[in-house]
Amino acid sequence: MIKTIKLKFGRGFGSASEKIVTTPVTVFVGPNNSGKSKALSEINYYCSTGQRNTTDVILDSIEFDTFSTEIAEEKITKVTLQPHLNEGLLPEHIIVGKRGTRNQVHKQHLLNAFQNTNSQPQQFCQWYLASNTLILDGRSRINLIGQQSAGDLQQQPQTSFQVLFRDDAKRKEVRRVIHDAFGTYFVIDPTYLGQLRLRLASCPPATDMEERGIHDEAVKFHAQAFPVEQASDGVKAFTGIITEIVAGDPAIILIDEPEAFLHPSLSFKLGKEIAFSSLGSEKRLFVSTHSPNFVMGCIQSGAPVNIVRLTYRSEVATARVLSNTDILRLMRNPLLRSTGVLGGLFYEFVIVTESDADRAFYQEINERLLRHKPELGIPNCLFLNAQNKQTVQIIIKPLRELGIPAVGIVDVDILKDGGRDWTNFLKGGFVPELEHQSLGGLRNAVKQKIDETGKEMKRNGGVDILSGSDKEAANNLFDKLAEYGLFVVRKGELESWLSSVGATGHGPSWLIDIFEKMGEDPESQDYLKPSDDDVWLFCGEIKKWFTNPNRKGIPS
Template identity: 35%
Template structure:
C-alpha cells in the first residue's frame, strides 16, 4: 500500500461512545448493506474528515472519528517532497510546496510546516490550511457520475510536469498500458490507446479492436502525434463516446492504475456494469489495493467475489437500520468460508449478504414453493410478505444451522423453516439450531427440555403428514407452546407436518416427487384468471406472514447485535 492517510475509523450507530465499532484500514475495505443505511454517507464523511475544515464529528451520521496514520519526520519529508514539481518554483530563500495540478501553482506552503503537520495527530483536528491542501491531493471520492468523466479529454499542460491529477494524462505519459489493457481486452475484446493525435493540447482516449503498434504499449512521446500511431485509424473510436458502462469501467481502471491519489473512496463501483464486468473490476480493485488504500461501498456480490479472488484478506462492513443503525464487521476467514465451503457456496449463501432477509429451508421443493407463495403475497395488499428475501436450500435439515448462524452474525435476519418431525428427532441437531439463533444459557436449556418432553408425542404421528391436529389436546398444547417460543427467535416449525400439508383445499395428491409440479399447476399462472390462487387467510399465508413480521422487526430476538464476526 502506498502512503495511506487513514489508520483506523470508528463508527457510531448509536449516540453513546460504548456502542462504537473500530475498523483498521490496513487492507481493502468493502461496505455493504441495504439502501439508505449510510454507506455513501460514510464515504463522504471520511472524505470530509480530512478535507473539510468545517467538518464536525458530532454532526456526522455514521463516522465517529477518523484516526490518522501519523508519520515520522523522515516519512513526512518524503511524502511532502513527492508532491513537489520537477522544476524549482522557489520564492526567496524558502522552499515552497506546489500541488500536482497545474491550476494550483498559486497555492504555496512552507515545506517544513507541512512536514510538521503530518507528524502531529492534532493537525487532523485543527485542519490547518496547508494540511488540508495536501490531504485533498491524497484522497479522491469516486461516485457514479464523476467516474463517467474520467475518460474525457484531459489537458496536457506543460509536459515537463511528470505528475497530474488527471489519470488520463498520467496514462498518456506512462511507459506502458499493458496492465490496463489486459482488463480492457478481457472485458471488451478491445484495447485502449491514449494520444494527442486529434488534439495537440489534450490527452484523448481511443478504443480499437486492433492494438496500437503493439499490445498495450504506449509509443515514445514523439510518435504519439502521428496518425501512424494506430494500426487502422478508421477502426478507432473515442472512448468518451461509448456507453456509460464502458466509460465507468475505463474510468475506474484509469484511477486505479494511473491516479496519483493514495486513497480512493469508491461509491458503488459496479454502477452501470454487467455482473461479469463487476466481477472483473473487483479483481482489479483487489490487485491495486496493495498499492492504494481503497474503501468501497457496493450492492454487488459479483464485485465482492472479484475482490475476494484477488486479495489475501479484506474487511467487510455491513450496515443496517436495525436498532437505530448497526454495523457488523466480517472477518476475512468467514467470507472465505462462504465462498469456499461446498454447502455455503452451492447454496449461494454469500448472495444473502445483499438481501434484507433470508429464509433457509430443507430442500429444493421447499425453496421453490415458499418463494412462490411469498411472491404472491408481495403482489397482494391483503397480507405482509417477507421483504426482499433470499430463499436458500440447506440440502437437509441437519445443515440449516450452519447457514442460519453465518447469516445472522452478518446482521441478516435469517429465518429457519423446519418440518414438524424435526421436534422428534436428534437432540444434537435441535441444539445446533438453537445455538445458531443465539439462544444460550438458561433459555437454551429450557427449549431443550421442552423438546425432550414432547419428542415422544411428536414421533408418534405420521412423519410427513402428521402434526398438531393428530396429537391429544394436552400434547398439542405443549408442542404449540414450543413452536410459538421458537418462532420468537426466527425458527418456524410447519405445524401440521411438512411441505405437502399446505393448501389441502386445492386437493393436490400424489407422490412427493410430483407434488410441487401438481401444486404449481393448481396455483395457476394468470393473475386475472378465476382459477388463479391469490393469498388468503390462515394456512401457509399466515405461516409466512409470521416470518415477515419477525424479519421486519428491528428488535427481533435471535440476532447477534453489534459484533465482529
C-alpha cells in the first residue's frame, strides 16, 4: 500500500530530506526522544485521513501504490459488507469496512480512488485504508487477546480471530510460533457460543473438529486448556502481535516498542517471526523499538527490512536509512557481535575503549560528571570495549558509517603503531587520506624523540617526557586526531589518571583499587567528585566533539 515515505529532514543540518522506499518491515531506531513513536503516530494519522496534521514534525509525505481495475475490484470485494436488515443503500453504492466500521460509498468513486491514490488520498484513506490500519502500543497489544465476536460465517471475516478460526493454515502457523516460544499450543475456543477465545493447550487438538467444534470432545479439550487472558503480559503481548501479523487483516500495522513485557530472547524471536511472515505479502509493518534483540531477529529472518535511525539534538533532527547489507556486515564480525555494538543504534553517542577496565573507568567518570558536573558529562552514551588499541577502529568505523558518533580512546603508545595499524586507525576515524602520509611522518618523528629520552612513554608521563617544540609537535598531532574523534591519553595510559588518589596496580587490579579510593557514597567525605582538570576535563573535551554539529569524522 505505502510505496515511499518522505521525511522532513535528512542525514544532517541542511541535507536533502530522507526518502524511505518501503519494504515489508520498516524499523525506526534511535535514542530516546528522537521521534520514533511520533513517526508511527504521524503515519497512522495520514493513513486514516489522507492528509498531514499541522503538528507533524517527522512526516513530509507518503506515496501510495496505485492499482489496476482488476486488483482494485478484488480488494474492494474483500471489504464489501452486506447491508443490514432495513439498511438503506443508495443507487450504485456499496458498504465497505472492517473491525466494526461501515462506510457507504459510491463504488465507482472508490474504484477511482484506488486507481488514483496519490491524487485522491483523502478518499482512498478515509474510505478504505483507515479501517485497514492498526496501531498498537503496550496496552492495546495486550487487549488483542480478549475474546472477540465469532461473526457471521456467511460473511467475510472481520477480525483476526475470525480469520484464524476459518483458515486452518494460518491458525497452525500461529500455533507453530507460539509453541516455539512458550512450549504450549495455541487454539481458538468457540465453545462460548457467539464468541471466540484464545487458549494455550498442553497438547495440540487431535483433529480440526476437536478445536473448532462444540461437541463434548471439543468442550472437554478447551476446558483443559489455559485461557491466554490469564497469562502474563509478555505472553499476551507476544500472542496478540503474532495473531494480527499472521491473520493478515490490516494492510498497515504500526507497533510501538513490541519488546515491551518480553524477555530479550522473545524479542529476538518476535522480530524474526514478524519479518519472516511479511515475505510475499502486500502489508506494511512499521515498528519503533529500543531492542537490539528485536532488530537482530528482523535482520536474521532473511526478509527485506528497512532500518531508519532517527536523532534529535539542539533542535536539529536527522534520519538515516541503514541497509540490511550494512547491518549484516556489522553483525558477521565476531568481535562486533561480542561487544554488543548493535546497541549503539539506540544511543546518541558511543565511546570505545581498549579494554573492559578502561570502559568501566570512563563510564564511572561520566556517571559522576552527569551527576555533579553535567556541563562536562556525556548524556545518552554507550560505552563499549575492544580487545586492544588495534581493534578500537574495527568498532568505531562501522558505527560511524551508520551515522553514529563513535569516539575511540587509546593510550599514548598508539605512537608505536606504524604502517598498516596506524593507517587503519586513521581510516577508522575517517581522517582524509591525503593527510595520512603527513600524520604518519609526524607520528614517527614524535616517537623517535620519545625513544631518544630512554623513557617508557606509557609509564613515564606520555608527552610530558618531551619539552619545548617537541612537546608542542606531539600535542599538535593529538589535537588533529581529536578533531576526528580519536582521543589519546596524553599522559600515557589509563593508570595515569587521578594519580593523586594513589591507586596502585595495573588493569583490573588498578581499577578495583581506584574505585575503592574514589568511594561509592556521594554523601561521604571520601567520595571523589569531579574537578576541572585531569580525566574530568578529558571527558569534557570528548563531549565537545560529540555535541559539535560540525564535528569531523562522520561520513555523509
